[in-house]
Amino acid sequence: MNPVKIGIAGLGTVGCGTVDVLIRNADEIARRAGRGIQVSRALVKNISKDRSCDLNGVELTTNPEDLLNDPEIEIIVELMGGDSGIALELVQGAIACGKHVVTANKALIAVNGNQLFAAAQKKGTMIAFESAVAGGIPIIKVIREGFSGNVIRRLAGIINGTGNFIMSEMRTKQRSFQDVLVEAQDLGYAEADPAFDVQGTDAAHKLTILASIAFGIPLQFSHVYTEGIDKIESEDVEHAKTLGFRIKHLGIAAQVTDGIELRVHPCLVPENRLLANVEGVMNAVLVDGDAVGPTLHYGAGAGAGPTASAVVADLVDVVRTLTTDPENRVPHLAFQANSLSDIPILPIDEVSSAYYLRLNAINRPGVLADVTRILGDLNISIEAIQQKGDGSPDEFLPIVILTQVTLEKNMNCALERLAQLETVNSDIVRIRLENLNWS
Ligand code: NDP
Ligand code: HSE
Numbered sequence: 001m002n003p004v005k006i007g008i009a010g011l012g013t014v015g016c017g018t019v020d021v022l023i024r025n026a027d028e029i030a031r032r033a034g035r036g037i038q039v040s041r042a043l044v045k046n047i048s049k050d051r052s053c054d055l056n057g058v059e060l061t062t063n064p065e066d067l068l069n070d071p072e073i074e075i076i077v078e079l080m081g082g083d084s085g086i087a088l089e090l091v092q093g094a095i096a097c098g099k100h101v102v103t104a105n106k107a108l109i110a111v112n113g114n115q116l117f118a119a120a121q122k123k124g125t126m127i128a129f130e131s132a133v134a135g136g137i138p139i140i141k142v143i144r145e146g147f148s149g150n151v152i153r154r155l156a157g158i159i160n161g162t163g164n165f166i167m168s169e170m171r172t173k174q175r176s177f178q179d180v181l182v183e184a185q186d187l188g189y190a191e192a193d194p195a196f197d198v199q200g201t202d203a204a205h206k207l208t209i210l211a212s213i214a215f216g217i218p219l220q221f222s223h224v225y226t227e228g229i230d231k232i233e234s235e236d237v238e239h240a241k242t243l244g245f246r247i248k249h250l251g252i253a254a255q256v257t258d259g260i261e262l263r264v265h266p267c268l269v270p271e272n273r274l275l276a277n278v279e280g281v282m283n284a285v286l287v288d289g290d291a292v293g294p295t296l297h298y299g300a301g302a303g304a305g306p307t308a309s310a311v312v313a314d315l316v317d318v319v320r321t322l323t324t325d326p327e328n329r330v331p332h333l334a335f336q337a338n339s340l341s342d343i344p345i346l347p348i349d350e351v352s353s354a355y356y357l358r359l360n361a362i363n364r365p366g367v368l369a370d371v372t373r374i375l376g377d378l379n380i381s382i383e384a385i386q387q388k389g390d391g392s393p394d395e396f397l398p399i400v401i402l403t404q405v406t407l408e409k410n411m412n413c414a415l416e417r418l419a420q421l422e423t424v425n426s427d428i429v430r431i432r433l434e435n436l437n438w439s
Contacts, residue, residue: 003036004319007067009043010079013188014104016053017304018311033319068093075100083107095119102314104131110205110221117332124326128314133206134283136306137299144213144334150289152214154254157285158278159206161301162189162197163229163249168279189302199228203264207251216335223345227265239400246276259344261351268356268433294438349409354433357401360425367423374417378410
């Protein structure tokens with residue numbers, strides 16, 4: 001049988017990694033897919049750039065129409081990035097031409113996925129996006145197919161490799177934020193705009209996708225509450241360590257009584273939890289299904305090889321199903337398109353969590369009592385409280401408090417009242433805390 005011809009858009013970290021894997025493992029891939037997979041054209045921005053992969057037999061172009069208008073190309077692999085512009089136009093164009101799409105572009109899927117999947121369903125084309133979430137971990141397949149017998153109750157994950165790499169290197173090697181970020185960029189982990197990694201946007205894109213396939217809801221990126229790692233201070237990393245916690249940047253999605261929680265933010269996690277020990281560029285996703293119970297999925301979250309592993313797995317899936325009736329394929333978002341639910345996403349004010357607080361307060365009798373009274377008035381129970389320092393009178397000293405689970409709006413109210421105390425510095429640090437005791 002003739003090989004399936006594909007066009008790759010983007011020959012950067014992931015594009016070249018994909019070409020490498022397709023060449024290196026060509027025989028194994030053909031034995032699995034039933035046909036060979038051949039890259040016939042590749043779209044790039046700068047045609048004269050040196051590439052690290054073997055492009056023998058690949059025609060390079062800067063014109064997307066060359067991929068779209070080639071009748072021999074059955075699958076377009078979009079590996080450029082961005083939720084608009086050329087990436088969106090190319091994918092829309094591919095669907096309109098009846099070509100299948102494989103993409104690693106989580107921004108594109110999280111922002112435009114609802115429309116793209118509807119268009120693809122009409123045309124009977126596939127859009128595969130395993131590599132868009134958690135790099136080499138086949139988490140989309142696990143949730144969409146492996147757990148289709150479960151009601152998924154919640155998931156929590158470290159889903160940005162760059163952010164986890166930065167936090168791990170800073171904590172274990174005392175390196176500077178900027179120095180580690182530059183290394184992450186050199187290693188090809190970071191997004192074109194690394195603010196997406198550092199400010200949590202990339203993790204929010206990924207959480208949007210995970211929540212959709214876990215709960216059968218439309219993609220709702222704009223409803224994800226998002227905080228990044230850029231405001232974490234080393235002082236809090238140290239206090240957390242003393243208390244037996246690590247600070248991790250988590251994406252959390254959960255079905256609760258009134259709706260769905262979708263949130264990305266730094267979080268204290270007990271140091272004996274597996275998630276707390278996921279270091280460097282590694283990702284891990286904890287998924288809790290009613291039948292299977294809690295499961296943990298771990299692997300490299302970024303980089304050429306791991307991401308190419310997922311891109312090629314999608315290609316094999318698409319090639320295997322080229323001739324199947326579109327009605328009998330796995331639905332893009334796991335649930336049949338006409339069965340998606342409109343269960344609301346909760347505003348962060350309505351989300352419950354435990355908290356770590358650090359405030360600087362004057363070392364004077366009665367100050368701690370004022371602080372605990374404010375928390376008590378709002379029904380916030382204290383789990384632990386520590387005042388640091390040598391106790392010199394009238395000096396500002398850090399007070400670290402761990403609370404029990406409470407509503408975010410109560411905590412916001414408490415923080416406002418605490419900041420108004422004359423004896424407390426208004427710069428109060430608040431980090432959410434999750435025990436992740438899901439067994
Ligand atoms: P790179 O920046 O390394 O590569 C981007 C590629 O796209 C380059 O080859 C570039 O061409 C090409 N490109 C960009 N703009 C245009 C344009 N206007 N016209 C034609 N070609 C263009 O990105 P990555 O490989 O790191 O990422 C690609 C996608 O994969 C992104 O969506 C990213 O979020 C996603 N992803 C990345 C992972 C990673 O570890 N890096 C992991 C998982 C997903 P040229 O080379 O000529 O400049
Ligand atoms: N920039 C992303 C990360 C790439 O660091 O996780 C993988 O999606």
